[in-house]
Amino acid sequence: MKPTIYDVAREAGVSIATVSKVINNTGRISEKTRKLVLSVMKEMNYQPSVVASALTGKSTYTIGLMIPDLANPFFSGIARSIEDRGHALGYNIVICSTDYDPEKEAKYISLLLQKSVDGIILASGFENVETVRELIKQKVPLAIIAREIPSLEVDTVAVDDFLGGYQAASHLISLGHRRIAIIARDLWSNRERMRGYRHALDEAGIDYGRDVEYVMESNVESGKALAEKLLRSADPPTAIFACNDLLAMGAIHAARRLGMSIPRDLSVVGFDNTAWASVTDPPLTTVAQPIRDMGTHVMNLLIQEINGEKKHKQRIVLLPELVVRESTAKYVRDM
Amino acid sequence: MKPTIYDVAREAGVSIATVSKVINNTGRISEKTRKLVLSVMKEMNYQPSVVASALTGKSTYTIGLMIPDLANPFFSGIARSIEDRGHALGYNIVICSTDYDPEKEAKYISLLLQKSVDGIILASGFENVETVRELIKQKVPLAIIAREIPSLEVDTVAVDDFLGGYQAASHLISLGHRRIAIIARDLWSNRERMRGYRHALDEAGIDYGRDVEYVMESNVESGKALAEKLLRSADPPTAIFACNDLLAMGAIHAARRLGMSIPRDLSVVGFDNTAWASVTDPPLTTVAQPIRDMGTHVMNLLIQEINGEKKHKQRIVLLPELVVRESTAKYVRDM
């Protein structure tokens, strides 16, 4: 059996209270006994039980991360940065991939709560705001990343999606494109990006693609299917703004399948600037989110919240940045 | 405050023992009181505390996953599949990215143990076998994925790395290449792949690249640097076998940088068949690991281990499969 505080106390000839005090550096204990206890602990290879200490009201040093899909490079990047910051602060992360499924979201939340996590980070998803509202009511320390919920008072870290969409569309417009389509999913962030895109189009007096069809999943396949449909339509686009790098890749595949060459026949810009963007064929022009910074920031906010070191909630908005690579080019009028 | 079992008991007019019994479906309770208690629980929105129940010796329903790097597409794929299987079985996963750093490995292990996880999955890494041996001695339920430790009695799921390396090299040889270099990291799995590669070369009577230089990290940059060095050497390869898709991408970048075209001037084969392989430029010929299956299998093994449903440890070896895409081509003699 693993040694308990009692074993250590007995072995050291002191009381469990004393041992507890040296573990937590509380109360007063003579340097002599402290050394003694410490050495006994080491000798017995004693590890205090977080479970037991949590039961007395202390932290579990575990936080939950609700994320749409770990296998999506944007989210795995986010997860990694959150994990790193958490590790530095002494916290472990339990990962919950929700696939944007409200049922999974609810189930995972319930599990996390039963396990008394110290806090929860919501990474996107949660179209069902009620779940979040409930969490707030229960005073669960919370922080949101990559998603703004304007109506809620929560610590948030996000990129300015509207601006990102605007940047993407403006870039395309400046290259001479006018028939610019968008591929998006029906999610808050994507809708914001679309607002930005539309704003740029309006500014330029372009009226194209008023009725968008959403893609059902954020993956290459879905992007490909929708892009193919767009490209085969009566008034095909000369440029496509995809709301994330995976969808952008799908668009590129679709174009290629139709015998088009990128960027000669079609310009494509993505979003996120995941690790993918620089390795794809061709390298992807995309709107970069500062993934590492975002992760570090949410984790910081959450921990401050947990420690009650903050009287006011914060909303940190980082700015996206267009990274021009080789998937976009000047529009050349068809012969 | 969250309601406790006492609150429920009081509200239902029964003892906490009774409530406990209906929660766990143990002992005998009349259908009448069961219904009553159940309804009170629902009404109060009662959620039993896993922490408290864990303290009495029950499971925490949490397992630790030690992984080199979440941001690496191979490992995020592994993590996702493990999480899915875990979720189906009622377990949460806490992720620990170690970067192959023995110190981080040790620290994370210690944290997981303090938190009384029910078991641990080791995904690769652990060149320091002592840590693993220690875990076994402490009887911590354990399972290993993507790494074989022949000398240890542990449940393991792995792909036949030797065969994979052999397949990769054989493919290149069959295309007429003779100057076939390898890019690998000094890790167990990579060394196995190299053994397979070497075996294929020996079989074909090829003597090339006897002294390999290892790359220090598994990422595009390192692959690029080493590949560039190889390509600039006195006797440059016409084909490169990279021990994972990231390194392969690096090799492609290096070649391009030197003005070479893939696969015309250089053939490249990767390993893993991550989501990357099909989106890169050009699509990557690579040795596929059945990622989802592997994740499902380890999780199954670990749970069986935890539940003591298995008298003997198992070693499941899955077979890799060469996926030919467009980064490899017939060797054409230089003019």
Add this chain to the structure above:
DNA sequence: ATGAAAGCGCTAACAC
């Protein structure tokens, strides 16, 4: 069929 009570490993008053 139900309940009283001991105990899981630890923390935090409160005594001494």
Add this chain to the structure above:
DNA sequence: GTGTTAGCGCTTTCAT
């Protein structure tokens, strides 16, 4: 400085 003790929320005999 150090020890005693009462919980924390739950499980599990063992009575009744």
